[in-house]
Amino acid sequence: MLSRAVVVSLSVGLALGISGSLTGCANGNAGSPDSGRVPRDAGGTPPDAGRPADASTAPDAGNSCGDGVIQGREECDGTQLNAATCVSEGYLSGTIACNDDCTLDKSMCVESVCGNGRLDAREDCDGRNLAGARCATQGFVSGELRCGADCLFDTSGCTACGNGALDTGEECDGTLLNGATCAARGFTGGTLSCSPTCAFNDSACTRATCGNRTRDTGEDCDGADVGGRSCASLGYASGTLGCNSGCTFDLAACTNCGNGRVDGSESCDGSALGGQTCASRGFTAGTLGCTAACAFDTARCTTSACGNGRMESGEACDDGNADDADGCSARCTVETGFACTGMPSSCTAVCGDGRIVLSESCDGTMLMGATCASQGFPGGGTLTCRASNCTFDTSACRATTCGNSTIDTGEECDDGNTVSNDGCTSSCQVDPGFYLPLRLRNGEGTNHGMLEVYYSGGWRDVCDDTYDAAAQQAMANLVCRNLGFTGTGHQFLNAFGGGSGTPAMDDVNCTGTEADLSQCAFAGWNVENCSASEAVGIRCVPGEGDVRLVGGPSGMEGRLQVFHASAWGEVCDDYFDGNYSGTYFGYSTTTVCQQMGYRGGAFVGTYDAPSNDFVLDDVNCTGTERRIADCPHSAYGTENCFTFEGAGFRCDAYANDDVRLTGGSGRNNGRVEVLHNSVWGTVCDDFISTAGTRQTQFVAVTCGQLGFSSRTGAALLAMSVPDGIDPTWLDDVSCGGTETTLPMCMSAGWGIENCSHSEDIGVNCTP
Numbered sequence: 001m002l003s004r005a006v007v008v009s010l011s012v013g014l015a016l017g018i019s020g021s022l023t024g025c026a027n028g029n030a031g032s033p034d035s036g037r038v039p040r041d042a043g044g045t046p047p048d049a050g051r052p053a054d055a056s057t058a059p060d061a062g063n064s065c066g067d068g069v070i071q072g073r074e075e076c077d078g079t080q081l082n083a084a085t086c087v088s089e090g091y092l093s094g095t096i097a098c099n100d101d102c103t104l105d106k107s108m109c110v111e112s113v114c115g116n117g118r119l120d121a122r123e124d125c126d127g128r129n130l131a132g133a134r135c136a137t138q139g140f141v142s143g144e145l146r147c148g149a150d151c152l153f154d155t156s157g158c159t160a161c162g163n164g165a166l167d168t169g170e171e172c173d174g175t176l177l178n179g180a181t182c183a184a185r186g187f188t189g190g191t192l193s194c195s196p197t198c199a200f201n202d203s204a205c206t207r208a209t210c211g212n213r214t215r216d217t218g219e220d221c222d223g224a225d226v227g228g229r230s231c232a233s234l235g236y237a238s239g240t241l242g243c244n245s246g247c248t249f250d251l252a253a254c255t256n257c258g259n260g261r262v263d264g265s266e267s268c269d270g271s272a273l274g275g276q277t278c279a280s281r282g283f284t285a286g287t288l289g290c291t292a293a294c295a296f297d298t299a300r301c302t303t304s305a306c307g308n309g310r311m312e313s314g315e316a317c318d319d320g321n322a323d324d325a326d327g328c329s330a331r332c333t334v335e336t337g338f339a340c341t342g343m344p345s346s347c348t349a350v351c352g353d354g355r356i357v358l359s360e361s362c363d364g365t366m367l368m369g370a371t372c373a374s375q376g377f378p379g380g381g382t383l384t385c386r387a388s389n390c391t392f393d394t395s396a397c398r399a400t401t402c403g404n405s406t407i408d409t410g411e412e413c414d415d416g417n418t419v420s421n422d423g424c425t426s427s428c429q430v431d432p433g434f435y436l437p438l439r440l441r442n443g444e445g446t447n448h449g450m451l452e453v454y455y456s457g458g459w460r461d462v463c464d465d466t467y468d469a470a471a472q473q474a475m476a477n478l479v480c481r482n483l484g485f486t487g488t489g490h491q492f493l494n495a496f497g498g499g500s501g502t503p504a505m506d507d508v509n510c511t512g513t514e515a516d517l518s519q520c521a522f523a524g525w526n527v528e529n530c531s532a533s534e535a536v537g538i539r540c541v542p543g544e545g546d547v548r549l550v551g552g553p554s555g556m557e558g559r560l561q562v563f564h565a566s567a568w569g570e571v572c573d574d575y576f577d578g579n580y581s582g583t584y585f586g587y588s589t590t591t592v593c594q595q596m597g598y599r600g601g602a603f604v605g606t607y608d609a610p611s612n613d614f615v616l617d618d619v620n621c622t623g624t625e626r627r628i629a630d631c632p633h634s635a636y637g638t639e640n641c642f643t644f645e646g647a648g649f650r651c652d653a654y655a656n657d658d659v660r661l662t663g664g665s666g667r668n669n670g671r672v673e674v675l676h677n678s679v680w681g682t683v684c685d686d687f688i689s690t691a692g693t694r695q696t697q698f699v700a701v702t703c704g705q706l707g708f709s710s711r712t713g714a715a716l717l718a719m720s721v722p723d724g725i726d727p728t729w730l731d732d733v734s735c736g737g738t739e740t741t742l743p744m745c746m747s748a749g750w751g752i753e754n755c756s757h758s759e760d761i762g763v764n765c766t767p
Helices: 004-026 469-482 588-595 693-705
Strands: 338-341 346-349 438-445 448-455 458-461 491-493 537-539 547-554 557-564 567-570 600-604 648-652 659-662 669-676 679-683 712-716 728-730 762-766
Touching: 438 469, 438 537, 469 491, 469 537, 547 648, 588 600, 588 648, 659 762, 669 712, 669 728, 693 712, 693 762
Parallel strands: 679 728
Antiparallel strands: 338 346, 438 448, 438 547, 448 458, 448 537, 491 537, 547 557, 557 567, 557 648, 600 648, 659 669, 669 679, 669 762, 712 762
């Protein structure tokens, strides 16, 4: 180390050398290659040539180092250390001094030692010593805070999930879904939510095809069909992959237990115990382990008293051992799902508490994934749990198999195959889109009489073996709604009589949510134990503007009446018969029949009115109305008709190859549906989704078949019509424009398609 005298001498010499160099530079850069350079090791950048240095900024101004006073840039001076210590300078301990150049001498300071278990300077933590810190104090929500090998906090086990904010790596947080919905994730409905790990939970999302036990496009799975995937192929260590009701993978039974890391809800994994010991688990000694299910194994943990078979202070039980999962835990507490009595304690499972332990096969609704099929009943059915002993109850399971051409218990139909969309589904229930025409006969008219359905080529009665009052009311409401009656208080009439003795349906049990009588649960087609006197009758209560046919052989034919001002009144045939000299649109007949749920029909001029009093005249429907009362007509009671001008009609049920429009705002628009195999299905917009000849000709054929004389209109695509349900009957449709029915157009063939119901097409026909 240089003395102050030497430093001063060098400074003077250096100043002289600089002066010489500047002079040489002014004489044309003469001298050595380094002439003109200013040395940089003598105290900073010198002042410019010819100008004195600023005394206030020169490093050695005043030569104050050594005078015992800390000035300018000095860190210290002699014994004056400006309160500096080794600790304040970031060291563990030691003695700090002052160098001759007035800088701190830290050579005798001792560095901190990471790993000694103490919190030394510049350490956040040391081993298990976290100084009371946890994930929450570091700005996270939950998780396990650890100490890194560098004695700094390791927050890799912490998570911000649950703070209600969308952080890096999170898809969602609580109710914050970042704008995502089931639809945006490729589903057709349902409710998207966020899992406790801040990932999207689409188990409650649904698709229209979900539940048919076949994994369709866009579905991860459907029922038992998981597409060959497994928990392992999805990145988990083990477990059984399931399928949610929304046809997405159910990962609840998948686990990472066994990978040597403590993940999610795991308490431990192999030798990774998360710093836990027997002592931290409430024991006094022993070795804590981890079970194969990644739960703490305290079998080798002990206490001074628990396990001796005697009930002592603080113990809820003592079965004489230190084992878990036998009812009395290794800490002498009663385990969940058990009841313990006596000394030594005897513990038994509690049946009915919703938990499956020991020898219980099930408990309440907890079946551990078991089904009738897994219990050896190929015909399906409903597996339940006996409340008395928590064993499986298979009394509602079926040993028979759908597709054997015999209607077994629980089946509504069995056509000898397991193909859907032919009227009978693969599980031997009536297809959701099945069309079952119905009518009332031998009563007052369309609104009253014996209920008949058109099945297997003929009209058949329905047996009245429906004993539940709610189911009876639901059936009456469904029938009357399908016949167009808008009143309330419809009646189910027992033993109406006049039946055939061989009804098509028996034990019919409706819930009120069905759209068609065939969708109600029943014993099965032609399965019955009834007599002709047990035919069911229905009385429908009308509302304002409702219509009915009276005086004919059934409610599908007769003289038209309209319900107005709380009474039935006659309707004059002016404009209906097509012979009136004024403008005639020709849509009134179809409107009459479609208001009562039928396809259409014909005007019949042989039904005379009982008098010259008519409540409605000059009805002139334009083609858009769904109800006669909405069509242009003379004021109620204003008429000029005679008895022989009563308006009579004969209505027809839909038949195979017919088309209809549903879900629209008027009778002339909506989603196009075609009837095939007595099942309604949709038409895909492939080939006809863009404007052009194909689309125009498709509209012409469809509107023409529906009875609109102009055969013109517009196609309704995508969001313009509501999605239908399976099947999609026609795809790749190409019409020439002259066909009389839509099925006559070229297509891929019945049921041959590659569409989703978001591609269902509709039309808006011009009357």
